[in-house]
Amino acid sequence: MRPFGYLRAGSVDEAVRAAAGQPGALFLAGGTNLVDLMKLGVETPRTLIDIGRLPLDRIEELPGGGLRVGALVRNADLAAAPAVRDRYPVLSQALLAGASGQLRNAATTGGNLLQRTRCTYFQDTSKPCNKREPGTGCPAVEGHHRELAVLGHSAHCVATQPSDFAVALAALDATVHLHGPEGERTVPAADFHRLPGDTPERDTEIRLGELLTAVDLPPPAPGARSRYRKARDRASYAFALASVAAVLAVRDGTVAHAALAFGGLAHRPWRARAAEDVLRGAPATEDTFARAADAELAAARPLRDNGFKVPLARALAVGVLTDLAAPG
C-alpha cells in the first residue's frame, strides 16, 4: 500500500481549503471506485479528504418543482426516492441498471458521476494508457476495444464513460454544482464530461480542487414521459454496451419535447442534439424515431470490433421512443 494522508473534512469550505493546500489530494466519498483504483495503483493520491460526513446527503425540493440532490445521497436512496420515481423515472431506472445492490448502497451521487472508465488498459498499470499516463499511447485503438467508444473518440483515447446515472442526467438537463477555491459555479450535466481530444487524462470539466456538492434536476417537462434502457452482456451487474435515456412529450401526435442521450458510446454521456432536432415538431412515429437516431449516429466512427454498437444504439433509441410515444 502506498502511504497516503487522510483527513476528514468538517465542512464544504474546509474540504475545499484542504484540497487547495494539498497537491495530489482526492476526495473520498463512497469509495466504490476510488478504493479499487488505489488497489490497482491507478490512483495514487497523496491525501484522501473524506467528505463522507458532510451535510450533502439530502434531496431537497426546489421552487418550481425541481429537486436538488446532495452529492452524498446514496444511489440506492436516490433511486428509491418517491419524488425521483414519480417525476424522473428515467433517473431511477438508470441508477437501478447500474452496479449491484451492495454497491448502490455505498456509491454516492457525486462519486457516480466521477467514476472512471473501465477500459482494461486504463486499469492495468503494466501497460500504456494516455488517460493514466499522458503520452504513453493508447493500445485500445488496435487492441481490445469491443466495449469502447464509437462516438467522439480520438487517436489518444477511445475509452467510454461508464455511468448510467450520468446518461439520465444529461437527458434531464440537470445541472452540476461545483464548489472550488474561487467559489461556486454550475455546469450543465450534459457538458460536465469531456471528449478525450488530446487531453484524455481529464474526464470532466471539474477543476483542480473543486468539490461536486449537488446536482439540480429542473422541473420535469410538462406531459413528458421518460425511460432508460441498457443493453449488456449479462442480465445484471455489467456495464452498458449501449444505453439510451429518453424524455418525450407528444401532443396531438407530434413531438412536443424530446431529450435523448446515449451511454456506452463515448467518453461522455452522448446528448443527441441532432436527433432531437429531427424529433422536435415531427410526427411521433417509428419512422421519425429511426431518422432521428440515424441523424445522430451518422457521426459514429466504430473501431474494428465495436461496430455492433451503432445498430444497437439505434435500436435502443427507436424502441424506447416508440414505447414512450405509445398511448397509455
Add this chain to the structure above:
Amino acid sequence: MTDEPFPAGPPPQPLGTPLVRREGRAKVTGTARYANDRTPPGCAYAWPVPATIVRGRITCVDTRDALALPGVLAVLSHENAPRLAPTDDPTLAVLQEDRVPHRGWYVALAVADTLEAARDAAEAVHIGYATDGHDVLLTPDHPGCYVPEKVYGGPGARERGDFDTAFAAAATTVDATYTMPSLHNHPMEPHAATARWDDGHLTVHDSSQGATKVCEELAALFKLGTDQVTVVSEHVGGGFGSKGTPRPHVVLAALAARYTGRPVKLAVPRRHMPAVVGHRTPTVQRVRLGAGPDGTITALAHETLSHTSTVTEFVEQAAIPARMMYTSPHSRTVHRVTALDVPTPSWMRAPGMCPGMYALESAVDELAVALGADPVELRVRNDPATEPDSGRPFSSRHLAECLRRGADRFGWLPRDPRPAVRRRGDLLLGTGVAAATYPFSVDASEAEAHAAPDGGYRVRINATDIGTGARTVLGQIAAAALGVPGDRIALEIGSSDLPPAVLAGGSIGTASWGWAVHKACTALRDRLRDHRGPLPADGLTVTADTHRETAESSGYSRHAFGAVFAEVQADTRTGEVRVRRLLGQYAAGRILNPLTARSQFTGGLIMGLGMALTEGSSLDPAFGDFTARDLASYHVPVNADAPVVEAYWLDEEDPHLNPMGSKGIGEIGIVGTAAAIANALWHATGHRFRDLPLTPDKVLTALTAATAPAAPGA
C-alpha cells in the same frame, strides 16, 4: 461386492436423505477456516511478481528498492531461491530459471512483515528482460499444430471403419465448425496457502482439491519424505479443476517460508489467477455427421484443436465423448494442439466433455433440422446398445429415459420445429435440447473407522470438501454401513496426515472415498458384532483401502448421462439472449443426498449457462495476456441470468460401480448445457450461432443483417 452392501435398518435410511451440510453452520457464521484464515505466530506475507513480457529471458533482478522498504524480509527470484528437485509438472518449477514462457509467469516473490509491505515491495522489484517475438493466437491452420499421441481419455486420434467413404455416401450430412474462447475457473476462494517449517517438517494450509497430491508433490520438490510434509485443506471455496493439482502458489509459499525461516502466507491476487492457475483452452471443433433417411448416423467425425503452453502439454480431450455417445459404424476422432506463448491451460469442470459435447450436440441438432427430425427422437434413434468405440456393454445407460422424462417435465411437446416463429413483442422464443454425459471413474483410497467406548464413532480419510458436501455424504455412507445414527459419527477429512485418498476432481471423489469409508465401516461393524464385553479404553480401529477393488477392470463402459432442456429469448432490438428456463434430467446412479446433489447439478447447469451466454476471455495479441482478468470483466452468470433452473434424476440402479451404486455428479451439469441453449437460440431466431459466448454483438449483427438495412456508420 456383496448383493446387499448396506445393512437394512429402520427408516429413514441415511443414503438418499437430504441432510444439510455438516459444516454449514460454521461456514455461514464465518468460523470455518480456509487456507489463508490462519496466521501462525511470526507469520510473514508474500506477494508474487508477474512477468510483464510474453516470451524471453530475465536479464537482471534489481531488488535494492524493494529491500530498502520497511518490513521487507526478502525478494526471491531465480537468482537466490532454494533449488527444487525436477518435477513432472514444470508449472511448479517456480523461480528456478531465467526463462519467461508467458506473460504473468511469476518471476519474483516479495516477502514482508505485512501484506501491504509485501505488495509494495513486489511493485518495487525491477526486472530486466530480453524479449523474443511471441505468438498467442490460436488459428485453425496454425503451423504448430500436431496430433498428440495420447490425451487424458484415450489415444489422440482414433479411426473406426471408413469415415470418408461413409460420409460421402450419406443421404444427409452436417459439416460445421464450432469455436469457443478461453474460460476461467474463478472459484470464489482464490488459490492460497500458508506454509511453515518446524524442524524440517513442512506444514501447509492450502486451498486444494486434494491434499494428498499436494503433499506428495511438495515432498518431491523439497526432497522430503511424505511424512515430513503435512498439507491441510480443511475447507475449500471451490476449485472447478483449477485446484486439482498443486499450483505455483503453494510452492512459492513453502519456498518463502524456508528462505525466511518464518511462516508465510500467500494468496493469488484475483487478477493474477488467469495466468497461473490454469484455464480452459479455446477450441476450434469441426464435426461432420452423415445419416441415412431414417436418421441413423452412419458417419461421425469430430476433430478438435486447442492450444497449450510451451511449458507443458495439456490437451483438452474434446473428441472423447464422440467415441461413446452415438451409434456410428464409421468414426474419426482427432485432437490437434499447438503450443503457444500462453499460460498453461489445465482442468476445468468436465474437461473435454464440456467443450466436446457443446460441438457434438450442436451438430446433432443441426442434423435433426436437416432431417426434419425431432431432436429428442433423433438422439433416441442413435442411442447405442454397446459403447461404439469399444463394443463393451454399458453398466447402465438411461440417456433415452432422460430425454423422454426430461421432455415431459419441460413440456417439450407439442413443439413447432420451425425457427423464428414465436414472437412476443421484441422477443423471439425458442427451445432446445442436448444430451449430457460424464465418465464414471474410481480411484484407490484409504479410510479408518474407529469406535469409542462412549458409543461415538470417528471416520478419517483425506477426502476434500470443495463445497460439494463431501463431509456430509461420507457421514451418510458411514452411518449406513455402521447402522448407527449419523450424529454419532465424527468425520475427519482434509489433511494429508489422514489416510490417503484421491482428489476431489473428475467426479470420482464420493465414489472413491465412499468405497473406502464403506469398507472400513463394514469391517468395523463386523469387528463390533464379534466383540464381547465393553470396548477397550482406546476403542476399536479398523483401516481399509480399495487398491484391489479399484484396480479390477470392470468390463463395462460406465458413464452418467443426462438431457438438458432450455428455453431462451432473443431480444431482436438488442441481441440480448436470456435463458427463461433450464432443466436437467440426469441418470447418475444412486443419489446419496438430494440436497447437495441438486446443488451440484444446478451449479453445473448455471456454469454451462455462463459458457453459453456470458463467459469468455481472449488473449491480447500485443501484450499476450488475458483481457478479462477480474470478475467485473469476466462475466460469470448472476442470479438475474438464471431465473428458473431445475434438476431431476432417475432412480438408477447400477450394480457395477461401487457399494453405494453412485456415479459422479460434480461435472455432468455443465455438459451439454451450452449446446441446449445455442440450439434453443437457433429455434428462436433461425440463426445458427457457432461461436460462444452468445453475446449481443454477435446476435444483433446476425439479426440485423437478416432483417434490416445496414445502419449508417456501421
